Amino acid sequence: MADYDYDVIIIGGGPAGASMARIAAQNGMGVMIYDKRKELGEPVRCGEGLGEREVLSQRMDIPKQCFSTEILGAKVIAPNGKSIVWKDKDTRGWVLERKMFDKWLVELAVEKGAKVKTYSRVTDLVKKDGKIDGVMVSQWGNEPFEVRAPLVVSAEGMESIVARKAGLRAMSTLYDVDTCYQYEMKPYDHENLIELYFGTDIAPRGYVWIFPKAAKKANVGIGIGGHLTNGKKGGNVEGADPKVLMDRFIEGHPQLKDSSVLEDFGGVISVGAPIESFVKDGFMCIGTAARQVDPIHGGGIALAMETGIMAAGVAAKAHSAKDYSEKMLKEYEGMWRAGPGKKMAKRLLLRKVMEEVNDDDLNHIFNTITDADLQKIMDGNFAGPVAKVVAGRPQLLRVLKALIA
Ligand SMILES: Cc1cc2nc3c(=O)[nH]c(=O)nc-3n(C[C@H](O)[C@H](O)[C@H](O)COP(=O)(O)OP(=O)(O)OC[C@H]3O[C@@H](n4cnc5c(N)ncnc54)[C@H](O)[C@@H]3O)c2cc1C
Numbered sequence: 334m335a336d337y338d339y340d341v342i343i344i345g346g347g348p349a350g351a352s353m354a355r356i357a358a359q360n361g362m363g364v365m366i367y368d369k370r371k372e373l374g375e376p377v378r379c380g381e382g383l384g385e386r387e388v389l390s391q392r393m394d395i396p397k398q399c400f401s402t403e404i405l406g407a408k409v410i411a412p413n414g415k416s417i418v419w420k421d422k423d424t425r426g427w428v429l430e431r432k433m434f435d436k437w438l439v440e441l442a443v444e445k446g447a448k449v450k451t452y453s454r455v456t457d458l459v460k461k462d463g464k465i466d467g468v469m470v471s472q473w474g475n476e477p478f479e480v481r482a483p484l485v486v487s488a489e490g491m492e493s494i495v496a497r498k499a500g501l502r503a504m505s506t507l508y509d510v511d512t513c514y515q516y517e518m519k520p521y522d523h524e525n526l527i528e529l530y531f532g533t534d535i536a537p538r539g540y541v542w543i544f545p546k547a548a549k550k551a552n553v554g555i556g557i558g559g560h561l562t563n564g565k566k567g568g569n570v571e572g573a574d575p576k577v578l579m580d581r582f583i584e585g586h587p588q589l590k591d592s593s594v595l596e597d598f599g600g601v602i603s604v605g606a607p608i609e610s611f612v613k614d615g616f617m618c619i620g621t622a623a624r625q626v627d628p629i630h631g632g633g634i635a636l637a638m639e640t641g642i643m644a645a646g647v648a649a650k651a652h653s654a655k656d657y658s659e660k661m662l663k664e665y666e667g668m669w670r671a672g673p674g675k676k677m678a679k680r681l682l683l684r685k686v687m688e689e690v691n692d693d694d695l696n697h698i699f700n701t702i703t704d705a706d707l708q709k710i711m712d713g714n715f716a717g718p719v720a721k722v723v724a725g726r727p728q729l730l731r732v733l734k735a736l737i738a
Contacts (some may be wrong), residue, residue: 339365339448340652342468342482344455344495346373348634349620350488351438352641353648358445360649365480366439366447367470371456372434378600379634380515380552382544384426384529387635399434400427401546405525409707411699412532412692419704423711424527428544428552429634438638458485458498458616465499465615483657484648486617488641491601493622503622507559509605511539511631513598514575515554517596519590525550527626529630530582533692537561537573543589553589555579556631558688559601590647602631606681607674612662617691619644625669628681630709635674673697679713682735689720689732697726 341357343350346368358364382404388395404427405627406420439449450470455713456477456653460469467481482581529542543551561573576599583589603624612620619625620637627636647665651657658661690698702710715736723730 334551337481337483338467339363339480339482341365341486341648342367342455343486343488344468345488345489345490345620345622346370346439346449346451346542347435347488347620349622349637349641350393350486351435351442351489352638353486353488353586353619353645353681354447354449354522354641355445356437356642356645356650357648358442358447360652362647362649362652364447364533365482366442366449367453367455367468368449368451371452372432373449373451374432375438377431377596378598379429379431380431380542380544380554382542382632383429384423384632386423387426388578388638395427395429395434395436398430399437400429401550402428403524404527404545406427406527408526408528409699410528410530411696412535413696413699415696415699417572417699417702417704417707418526419707420526421704421708423708424450428527428546429513429530440471455495456488460497462554462559467612484615484617484651485620486644486648487622488618488637489617489622491603491621495617496608496618496622499616499618500679501610501613501616501618503618503624504606505559505603505624507562509603510559510601510626511556511604512559512562512575513554513556513600513602513631514579515552515598516579516590516594517546518551518553518583518592518594520549520592521545521551522555531695535582536575536578539687541579550595551589553579553583555582556602556604571689575601582652602626602633604628604631604684607669607677611666614659617644617648617662617665625677626674628677628684636677637662639673640669643672669701676713679715680711683713685712686732686735690729693695694726694729694732697729698722 340362344364346366407424408417453472455468457469469477471477496503528543539556603626607624621633625636626633644665
């Protein structure tokens, strides 16, 4: 590390950056995480749901203080109110306390030797002979200074400003994002199920979620198609605005209409394809910065962690070989596209197909399929459920055939 301050500088201490930092440090790399927030994990901009299946593969034991409550299953509600309850190992999980969870993930990295600095915004890249060679960091709002490393990683989340400066096309169109609003509410008597409500009038090109929390609380949120927001027509909803739609949903909800709001925020999450390329010479992009998010539900925590670990393995090889070229780093991209990327591509197709389906069709689908079918659909095995749905409504074949082509 003769001329360098660190082997790798990671921009962002969210689940992606912290997971990468942990494994890179474990592999002997000198790691620095910069995060612009004053306190890691705060403010929370997340529904905080995390599937057990997604995390089991990472063999992590999430400590009690990092989650609010356990999820026992999911309840999916059609526009006409019919619901399917789906309880099995695939729908179990947690509603996290991300304030604690994000900090815990960074602490694990620090225990392996990584360094972290909060209230430290990376403002730009440093280049030497045209190659990325470090970053400019502004701490506590002061004049930026130079910090050098042969590898810089963007784990910046949706903003991905530095990734764009590195030449990656880390931009999302309005069509490929959901605009969201969420309240933490109390009291809410729940059954430890995540509840998902669908319907054009409820949430055009999206859904309302109620995620259970301890002490009779819940995260109540909405995500709608970004292109339908701000005065544009979304289905039957004129001038769709996520907060207005959510307030209307709450007013009509027998329990929530009398509950109080403890916290509220708005946010944007990708539901589109990942960015075209994740690496450049001396640069990697991971997690939501690379738009590695589930296009069906906008979940990105588990993917961010998985990707961080994947990228760290490749970074460690690059470190041993003293070769941080795009060619060397590309192995991470190949691993992602052959692994989680394949599954996400199927989910993106499903999202796009479901956009063509109206509420009446959706009611028919919910009347026809079972919880076992839902699992098949989420796993990308569309043929069986599609056959069942089309048998009762042949005209849907025109739309659904894209799933079985
Ligand atoms: C309303 C909403 C609800 C959601 N609900 C869920 C859910 O229930 N389950 C789920 O799995 N996912 C959910 N998501 C998505 C999830 O929050 C993200 O996918 C996840 O946080 C991605 O992790 P990450 O580490 O890639 O990025 P982030 O968690 O966004 O972390 C990025 C970090 O980078 C820092 N940073 C950014 N720019 C700079 C810079 N220039 N310099 C220094 N630091 C910088 C930020 O401060 C931040 O700490 C939701 C998203 C939204 C908007």
